[in-house]
Amino acid sequence: MIQTSPTADDQTPTIRDQIVEAADAHFSRYGYAKTTMADLARAIGFSKAYLYKFFDSKQAIGEAICTRCLAPQFATIAAAVEAAPTPHEKVRALFRTSVKQCLEQFFNDRQLYDIVAFSRSENWASSTKYVTDLNALLESIIRLGRANGDFERKTPLDEVCRGIWIAVLPFSDPVLLQHNLDIVEDGLPAVIGLILRSLST
Amino acid sequence: MIQTSPTADDQTPTIRDQIVEAADAHFSRYGYAKTTMADLARAIGFSKAYLYKFFDSKQAIGEAICTRCLAPQFATIAAAVEAAPTPHEKVRALFRTSVKQCLEQFFNDRQLYDIVAFSRSENWASSTKYVTDLNALLESIIRLGRANGDFERKTPLDEVCRGIWIAVLPFSDPVLLQHNLDIVEDGLPAVIGLILRSLST
Known part of the structure; x- marks a missing residue:
């Protein structure tokens, strides 16, 4: 009580x-x-x-729970990106860390995972903020890589970010991840490799 | 009767x-x-x-239904790939045609779509054959593009095919597609663009 x-x-x-x-x-x-x-x-x-x-409403409590769960997850991802030395490594850190967190939640707190997955599929504000923040982080890495001359600059930035976001959805979206647990181990490095090749000059 | x-x-x-x-x-x-x-x-x-x-078993009948549905779908995809003039266009044709067919089935015969999606998630032989055939078709396009000098040749072929396959899963896998109907229109061209940039020399 x-x-x-x-x-x-x-x-x-x-x-x-x-x-x-x-x-x-x-x-x-x-x-x-x-x-x-x-x-x-x-x-x-x-x-x-x-x-x-x-x-x-119950959803308002659910959103508060999601925010409490996703805010530190985002902070951990941002720290991993910050610590990575190059734009290539930052892209890897972004997706490896976010997928690792998703997986840990799936195996350690399934009920909370289900709320987060539900919030994602229903576009609750808590999940929308997390997705928006991750996309902004991705965009900042691409900008940095372009400024450094590491990444190509011909393709419109929003098109690049959109394509990358879609490509990692099978592992980064909690609704989809639960259908793809058996292919994360070899699939995530393969799709990150594809993304990095697509970004190269 | x-x-x-x-x-x-x-x-x-x-x-x-x-x-x-x-x-x-x-x-x-x-x-x-x-x-x-x-x-x-x-x-x-x-x-x-x-x-x-x-x-x-009921599954054996289900598999026969899936085969009856997927075999002509694959033939249509293969014909679209055959008709496309360049390796770039063949990659586009492969994924545009397969996703278009998935979408049409979703909207026109939902019960059959559900059987096909179930067969995919359960790795029935009927779906495994379709996936294997599509992957072989993809690999043949990449080989052709490499032979022509259109696609890069440094990355191991199986790694390239694996990454591409994962990247389009949100739209090509019927289990995942039903969660992504709202983003197919802008997402599919974005991810195909990413794939083509990753293949370029």
Whole structure:
């Protein structure tokens, strides 16, 4: 049960944070689809009306859970890209890290994976932001590679990014990845190799 | 009801053909998953035991339906590739034609599409043959492009084919395509463009 007593400490989780935490645990156990707002309110120890003061729908809680999960994932990917020395290595780091995270989530927290996959297929704001941020990161790498003379400059930048994004979808999209688990190991290096050849001058 | 009286005419469909035809119609109406061998036998007018003389499982009938559907699809793709004048155009023809056929099946015969998608995810022999044939066709185009001097020759051929195959999966695999219908129109040209740039000398 969540304590709602106020506190002056900024580090203390807010009530919203605690609801998200409790909902995450509940979804992990019973699944997102099968849980209702009434179930969540009961599990948390709130009245349903009081829960609605913080989140106006189950999806709003789901989005908060996805954001909590995807924001650190993106930070890890951005750090791996930052650490990679060349544009070629940055492209590799971007896709290797993002797919690795997807796979870890699939095997370690399947219920959360399913919520994230659902959020992706339904274009929830939480997933749209993650996809937009990853695309912006990809675009920044391509720009850098073009400025350095590592990558070709003839093809329009948005067309290049679009093609790359599609090519890695079988492994980077959680909805598709679950159908392709058996081909990740040899398929991901093959498609990254194809992408790097397509970028070369 | 199927007539089992013998005939000397080679053009007359065999009993197996007629069972496949009737099963296809039945699956299209009631769905593959929900239909049993007993349902099929009843619909065709055979005893279940007699049906088992021709096909030893529902999957065997499903495979025959997939083969009947995929064999002419492959012939159409091969003809489009044959008609395309250059290796670049042949790559485009291969993927445009195969994805177009997948899309037409999705919109015009959804139950059959679902059987084909299921057969793909389960690696039935009918789908494995189609995939193997398409990969062989792709490889023959790459060989031709290399021989002509149109395509680069440094990367191992199997690695090139593997990368290309993965990159178009979001649209060429019926299991994945149904999640990507909204991005086919701009995504397919983008990924074909990426593939052609990766092949260039």
